[in-house]
Amino acid sequence: MALQNATGSILISIDATIATIEFGHPASNSFPAQLLQDLTKAIETLGQNPEVVVLVLKSQGAAAFCAGASFDELLAVTNEAEGKAFFSGFAHLINAMRKCPKVIVGRVQGKVVGGGVGIAAACDYVLASQEANIKLSELAIGIGPFVIEPAVSRKIGKTALAELALTAQEWKSAAWAQEKGLYAKTFESIEKLDKAVTELVQVLSSYNPEALAEMKKVLWEGTDHWESLLVERAAITGKLVLSDSTKKALAAFKK
Template sequence: MPSFSPIESGPDGYVRTHLSAGVGRVEFYHPKSNSLPGAVLRELASTVTAISQDPACRVIVLQSGGTGPFCAGASFDELSTIADREQGQQFFSGFAGVILAMIRAPQFVISRVHGKAAGGAVGLIAASDFSFAVEKASAKLSELAVGIGPFVVGPVIEKKIGLASFSQMAVDADWRDAAWCERRGLYAKVVPDVTALDAAVDAQAATLAACNPQAMAMLKQVFWAGTEQWETLLAERAAMSGMLVLSDFTRQAIGAFKAK
C-alpha cells in the first residue's frame, strides 16, 4: 500500500491522495466505521475533482482506511444535529458532490471495497466504473430503517444495477452478500481477501494507466450518458432527505440506532 500525502478534513476524519505511475489513489477515513460527515464528503468531492484534473493521473482508485467496514454511510452523529431543511439539504448534497465528481472525472474510477458498505457507501461504489470487493463485503441500503430513503444515491445505484435490484435493496433494508452484489453488477469482481483485493486493484489500475486516456474519457461519456441533468436531480433528492431527517420518526429512529 502506498504512503499517502494527507489532506486533512478535521480531527475526526481525513481524505488523502497518492499519485504514482499514472494511478491516483484517494483514501477517506473516519474512526466511526468510515462514516461520512459533511466535512469529509466535501473534501472527498473536491479531492476527486482535483486529481481528475491532473494530466499525470490516468486512473483513479477510491478506497477507505482501516480494516473494518469500507464505509458506514452518513454520519449519524451529524444527522442528529441537523436543525432545518437548508442544513439537511446541504448535508445530503455532500453525497451528490462525490457522486458527480466521480462520474464527471475523465478517468475510470476503481473502487476498492475491503469491507461492508451501508447506505451512501453503496452510491459511491455504484458511481465507480469498476469495483473490486472481498467476499465479506456485504452491502445494504439502510435509509428506510431510519425514516429516510436512498434518494440522493438512488439514481446512480439504479443506473448501475437496474430498477428491480435497487428497489429490492431500498425496500428490504437488510444485508446483501458480495455474491449478490456481483451478480447484480454493483461489484465487478469479488476476491477472497484483502491480499487478493490489493493484487487485483493494482493490476487493473496499472493496465488502465497504460491505456489511451482519450479512449477512456470517451467511454466514460458513454457509461454516464443520461446523467446530464443530475446536478438538478440530486439537489432535489437532497432536499427530500433534508426534509425527512427533521421528522419525529427519523429523529427517534436515529436516536435508537445510536443507543445500540
C-alpha cells in the same frame, strides 16, 4: 498529500499515472459534511491533473468500507436548509465522480451501508472482498436512499434496488452485489483483492488516456440531469430527517 482533521482524513498518493484516494473516519469510515467536501475536491482536482490516468478509491482499515452518513450530523440537523445542505454533500460527490474524466476503480474491502453503496455505485469499476456485504438502511430510519438512487439503479436496476431498499434491515451478500452488477469481481481475501486492483489499474494506465476519457463519457451518457436531480433529492431527504420518527430512529441506531 494528506487532509486530516477531526472530521476524518483524505490521503492522496500518486504512483506514475495512478492516483489513489483513501478516505477514513473513526466511525466505520462514515461521512460528516467536511469529509464529503474534501473527497469531492480531491476527485475534482485529480480529474484535472494531466499526469493522472486512473483513480483508485479506497477506505482505511480492513473492516467497513463505508457506513454512510454521519449519525452525529444527521441528529444535529435542525431545519430543512441544513438537511438539504448535508445531503447535497453526497449529491456533489456523486456528480464529481460522474464528471471526472478519469476512470475510477473502487476497492471495497468490507461492509457498505447507505451512502457508501452510492459511492461504490458511482465508481466506474469495482473490485471487492467477499466480506463486502451491502445494506440500504435509510427506510429503517425514516428517510430513503433518494440522493444515491440514480447511481445505484444505473448499476443494478430498479428491481434489485427495490429488493435492497425495501429490506432496509437486511444485509445482501457480496455475491448478491456482484450478481446484480455493483461489483465486477469479488475475492476471498484482502490480499487477493489488492493484487487484483494493482493488476487492473496497471493495465488501465497503459491505455490511451484520451480513449479512456471518451469511454468514460460513453459510460455516463444520459446523466447530465443529475446535476439538478441529486440536489432535488437532497432536499427531500433533508426534510424527512426532521421528522420525530426519524430522530427517534437515528438515536436508537446510534445506541
